[in-house]
Amino acid sequence: MKEVLNTQLLHPREQIALIMGRIYKRGLTTTSGGNISLLDENGDIWISPAGVDKGALQPSDIMCVKKDGTVVGPHRPSSEFPFHKAIYQIRPDIKAIVHAHPPALVSFSIVRAIPRTNVISQAKHVCGPIGYAPYELPGSAALGAKIAEEFLKGFKAVIMENHGTVVGGADMMDAFQRFETLEFSARALLYGKQVGEPTYLSDEEIDAFEMQIPHLLPEMEEVSHPSDEREKRKEICKIVHRACNHGLMISSYGTVSVRWRDNDFLITPTGVPRWDIQLEDIVLIKDGKREPGKMPSRTTYLHQEIYARHPEINSIILTQSPYLMAFAVTGAPFNVRTIPESWIFLQDVPSLPFGIQFKGRTEIPEILSPANPAVIIRNDSVLVTGDKLLQTFDKLEVAEFSAKSLVMCAPLGNLVPISNEQVEALRAAFLA
Structure with missing residues (x-):
């Protein structure tokens, strides 16, 4: 599928298939693992299907769960639909969700730890503080409740105990960027521990980085x-x-x-x-x-x-x-x-x-x-x-x-x- 300038101009089906393809090709999910959803302006939830190869997912595979509960599409919605719905209900600012089992973040989840994102200058800004959801049965209402509880605290990224991670965003690219940056931070920490001991930036150092104003050169009058x-x-x-x-x-x-x-x-x-x-x-x-x-x-x-x-x-x-x-x-x-x-x-x-x-x-x-x-x-x-x-x-x-x-x-x-x-x-x- 050809990528375009503004991903948000794509239909929700195309956005989900595009992002799932990126995640799979980068080795951040498996054929059967992970799910992505998007809440549209009508209140309908578009979500990746259950039991369909993530490495070959097409826009036509994406399911739609209407606001009234009607299910439209050729498959079953992801079994994790309950926690997607729960997050959207309690966080109106979130319009897209990415859940997967990327190896580095799973490593943190199975030792029951949260990666410190201030290891890299922009990561704390992109990811925000990270929540932690205790283990519950996958696909269960109890898991949805535990995750929703963390999002209710204001988190946009949550480590799921012995499971993986779930992140939300204002749109699909915002969610994907948060997911990718969080996994990258986790990898940098894990690889870093093989050669030394990671050091962390202070909040003041991160603030100094973020406060840098782009070098506002004057604009050209004409350009060819x-x-x-x-x-x-x-x-x-x-x-x-x-x-x-x-x-x-x-x-x-x-x-x-x-x-x-x-x-x-x-x-x-x-x-x-x-x-x-x-x-x-x-x-x-x-x-x-x-x-x-x-x-x-x-x-x-x-x-x-x-x-x-x-x-x-x-x-x-x-x-x-x-x-x-x-x-x-x-x-x-x-x-x-x-x-x-x-x-x-x-x-x-x-x-x-x-x-x-x-x-x-x-x-x-x-x-x-x-x-x-x-x-x-x-x-x-x-x-x-x-x-x-x-x-x-x-x-x-x-x-x-x-x-x-x-x-x-x-x-x-x-x-x-x-x-x-x-x-x-x-x-x-x-x-x-």
Whole structure:
């Protein structure tokens, strides 16, 4: 199914099938697990069906339970319909619900713990405080009552004891973003514990991040879109969608930019879910001015400074990927002397303190160089630079694979890195 600019313009059937497809492809639910619903303006509840393959769900499979209780559709509504209905009845602000059994959040649910979302800068803002519902029989009225009780307290995300998670949102994309960000936070914590001990941001640090005002460049008076500029828009969209599909970017975080001409560049916007970014969303920054009517990424100032200082850099990716974030949330050293490819592509990846990416700070542009094409920002992100955008994305993939190998090897023993002599041989053979 083709994704469109505004997911909310899709019929509820299409929205549910689209989001379930994303969740399944990302390994966040199983063929039989999870359910999604949407409350429309008529008071009807659209919900995924019981007993239908989540990996092949079609809009025509989605069920509708009318306000009067009439059931319309070719299947049975999900067995968890009672708690969806209960949430909608007590929370008029919630119009969409996602429930699934994603592995990291299930890990928390089976040890009866709640992930602390202030491990990542935007997660606490996106997810809000997390509730906890004691165990009850799946599909039962008792389970619906326990979950509704938590939502009645004001929570929009609830850990279900020995079960999974349920999140609500003002619309389908709001709910999905909350679900995806919560699971991502849980993964970062679990992977981080393999290499160190996670550290957390204070409320003051998170507030400082959220209070950052986007770099409001003046608007251009006129704008044109030559063919080479349009080609770069297409290139950015393809990489953003690819990053989302491969788990290297989530809807609530991720910025990509590409140099166009001289120090002019194109960059992803703020406030648009990364899964849904389209050509017309991309923002042109030309002669220090922004494309009219568009709000570029809050890190535009950082990209500007990097391009101005580094003529060899033509593309930048700033993102959160789960295994690299294990090192970002713990501060554990990220040693890329694992295999030759990792060192050749990345050489050294410094870990920098949270806040260094804020407006007015110049440390990151000063640190970047051909020998330091990437940096990790504590509790925030990884920033990768390169020439062509595909090359930069390749570096990101190599970095994430290296981080994954380090996380996975932790139970086996300590890394035995490539030696200094071997590194010098690599330098002479590939970087001379």
